[in-house]
Amino acid sequence: MSAGMQRAGLGLKLVTGAVVAFLYVPLAIIFLYAFTTQSAGFRFPPPGLTTEWFGIAFRNPEIWEALRLSLAVAGVATLVALALGSLLAAAVARTRFFGREAISFIVILPIALPGIVTGLALRSSFSLLGVPFSMWTLAIAHATFCVVIVYNNVLARLRRSSPSIVEASADLGASGLQTFRYVILPNLATALLAGAILAFALSFDEIIVTTFTAGQQRTLPIWIFNSLFRPRQRPVTNVVAMLVIAMTFIPIMIAQILTRDPATSRSRPPR
Amino acid sequence: MGVVSFGAPPPSSVGRRVGAAMSVAANTGTSAAHRASAFFFRHPVLKLLLFLLPGVLWLGVVYLGSLGSMVSYSFWRLEEFTGLVVRDFGFTTYEELFSRANIDIILRTTAMAAAVTVGCGILAFPLAYYMSRYASARMKTVLYLAVLMPLWSSYLVRALAWRQILAGEGVLLWVLDKLGLDPLVARLLDVPVIGGPSLVQSYIGMFTVFVYLWLPFMVLPIQAALERVPLSFLEASADLGAKPWLTFRRVVFPLALPGLVAGSIFTFSLTLGDFIIPTFFGTSGFFIGLQVYVQQGTAGNLPLAAAFTVVPMAIMTVYLLVARKLGAFEAL
Numbered sequence A: 001m002s003a004g005m006q007r008a009g010l011g012l013k014l015v016t017g018a019v020v021a022f023l024y025v026p027l028a029i030i031f032l033y034a035f036t037t038q039s040a041g042f043r044f045p046p047p048g049l050t051t052e053w054f055g056i057a058f059r060n061p062e063i064w065e066a067l068r069l070s071l072a073v074a075g076v077a078t079l080v081a082l083a084l085g086s087l088l089a090a091a092v093a094r095t096r097f098f099g100r101e102a103i104s105f106i107v108i109l110p111i112a113l114p115g116i117v118t119g120l121a122l123r124s125s126f127s128l129l130g131v132p133f134s135m136w137t138l139a140i141a142h143a144t145f146c147v148v149i150v151y152n153n154v155l156a157r158l159r160r161s162s163p164s165i166v167e168a169s170a171d172l173g174a175s176g177l178q179t180f181r182y183v184i185l186p187n188l189a190t191a192l193l194a195g196a197i198l199a200f201a202l203s204f205d206e207i208i209v210t211t212f213t214a215g216q217q218r219t220l221p222i223w224i225f226n227s228l229f230r231p232r233q234r235p236v237t238n239v240v241a242m243l244v245i246a247m248t249f250i251p252i253m254i255a256q257i258l259t260r261d262p263a264t265s266r267s268r269p270p271r
Numbered sequence B: 001m002g003v004v005s006f007g008a009p010p011p012s013s014v015g016r017r018v019g020a021a022m023s024v025a026a027n028t029g030t031s032a033a034h035r036a037s038a039f040f041f042r043h044p045v046l047k048l049l050l051f052l053l054p055g056v057l058w059l060g061v062v063y064l065g066s067l068g069s070m071v072s073y074s075f076w077r078l079e080e081f082t083g084l085v086v087r088d089f090g091f092t093t094y095e096e097l098f099s100r101a102n103i104d105i106i107l108r109t110t111a112m113a114a115a116v117t118v119g120c121g122i123l124a125f126p127l128a129y130y131m132s133r134y135a136s137a138r139m140k141t142v143l144y145l146a147v148l149m150p151l152w153s154s155y156l157v158r159a160l161a162w163r164q165i166l167a168g169e170g171v172l173l174w175v176l177d178k179l180g181l182d183p184l185v186a187r188l189l190d191v192p193v194i195g196g197p198s199l200v201q202s203y204i205g206m207f208t209v210f211v212y213l214w215l216p217f218m219v220l221p222i223q224a225a226l227e228r229v230p231l232s233f234l235e236a237s238a239d240l241g242a243k244p245w246l247t248f249r250r251v252v253f254p255l256a257l258p259g260l261v262a263g264s265i266f267t268f269s270l271t272l273g274d275f276i277i278p279t280f281f282g283t284s285g286f287f288i289g290l291q292v293y294v295q296q297g298t299a300g301n302l303p304l305a306a307a308f309t310v311v312p313m314a315i316m317t318v319y320l321l322v323a324r325k326l327g328a329f330e331a332l
Helices: A010-033 A052-058 A061-094 A100-112 A115-129 A135-160 A164-171 A176-204 A208-213 A220-227 A234-258 B009-027 B029-042 B044-075 B092-097 B100-133 B137-152 B155-165 B171-178 B182-190 B203-227 B231-239 B244-272 B276-280 B288-296 B302-325
Strands: none
Touching: A010 A234, A010 B100, A010 B137, A010 B155, A010 B203, A052 A234, A061 A100, A061 A135, A061 A176, A061 A220, A061 A234, A061 B044, A100 A135, A100 B044, A115 A135, A115 A208, A115 B044, A115 B288, A115 B302, A135 A176, A135 A208, A135 B044, A164 A176, A176 A234, A176 B029, A176 B137, A208 A220, A220 A234, A220 B155, A234 B137, A234 B155, B029 B044, B044 B092, B044 B302, B092 B302, B100 B137, B100 B203, B100 B244, B100 B288, B100 B302, B137 B203, B155 B171, B155 B203, B155 B276, B171 B182, B203 B244, B203 B276, B231 B244, B244 B302, B276 B288, B288 B302
């Protein structure tokens, strides 16, 4: 191979930089317009900068109510996903049984199908059974598509760890409960935490399935969606959007660090 | 374990039973705990069932049951005068689905999904190629996170950003104006099908937002596929006299294709089922997702909404079968 091929050409570097900028400039725009003095439009450059929208958002009870609901739904959905996802992962990782492939398929289905399918499916069964829409219908819907996140994280960890540690623990006289407490749990802890964080983030800002399974309830994304139809006080929406970005970016960063596979983060092999 | 009892009833009883078994074992000391573990060791099938039951019940009853109820709705019909759903099996709703106007919606959505997929592929490939071939280990981690973060972060917020970027007085037109490129935008908006009165109200704007939203889903599988192309293949190709472009076309691209197809599953499926973007961007033409949203909501026609969701499911089934032929599942 010629020496020239080992370094990227200027063109490729520029395109790469442009694509990364394409991914991030819009988020900067959200931040910028949270400070604009213009309440109804998106004039660029902003006519002036102010922090008054933060106070207005802070004093808005609707936003607090929506935040509370979003946190409650995400919390319940995450707990259900943790229980179901890790049990399924444990069963699939350690045993071979009839229908094992079907488990992986059915777990991924709620997230692989378009959101409107999952959303409308749950909505039609709720209305068929006469279940009134509430925080619980939202939590059920969110838990359904969050299971796969925990499942994948725990399964990946179980596949990397040796099954003999459990046998060793039993040979040393530990009961199943002790083995779980002192061997399995410490081994899985970071995978469970990362799975929980990602499931929480996924639920916290989900909008499509949420729209179909909510009645009068408004989660934070639904509040943002509705506020887009209101011409006034646009920057308040941006303040809330900043909050949503912060509430998802930071935890996801932590989850990524927790699950970093030592095999993939090693440096490149020498050439 | 008690958490499981929230929501659907089926898993709860199992959850409580497991919880009870655990607390009994903990309270009565090690001998009971040992007896319990010995019991489950001797009965591995029982243990397996205990692990599987809550999840299988939830996904099997709550989720698959819901999908079933939705499909059955699509075979029912709406009585026009009363506005009530008539629960008689029939194909009236499907006849409505295949009316001229609805066929247009399906074709429009599929065309947009295809265009978005191609757009994502074109933008994703150079970035994925740079990541897998040239980036240092540190740079690769940075770029990987840079691509991954938007994938997990709020899709609604990112769509909102574009509403502000594409606005009439917004940043994009300001930049283009400074560069003296605004006549180009005017000319682009004059193009019949893809144009419109403004960037927000045109398919160009809608396409841009879709490409932006789904781009990370395309980058990661392509990068993973390129990562597996051995350097020796490129060296061999060069040794045999191929110019870099020929090597790319005949060696690199075919090996990256499964990754490209894997990414396209996401970009295609996500565009097919979206209703948020067509609400805020594009012209008055409806899209599948928007039609489902309107039919189940203001129009109150749950059967037609259900029949419409069968369309993306059918398209994706065919798509996945083709993708499997192209080896995309190994690249996921």
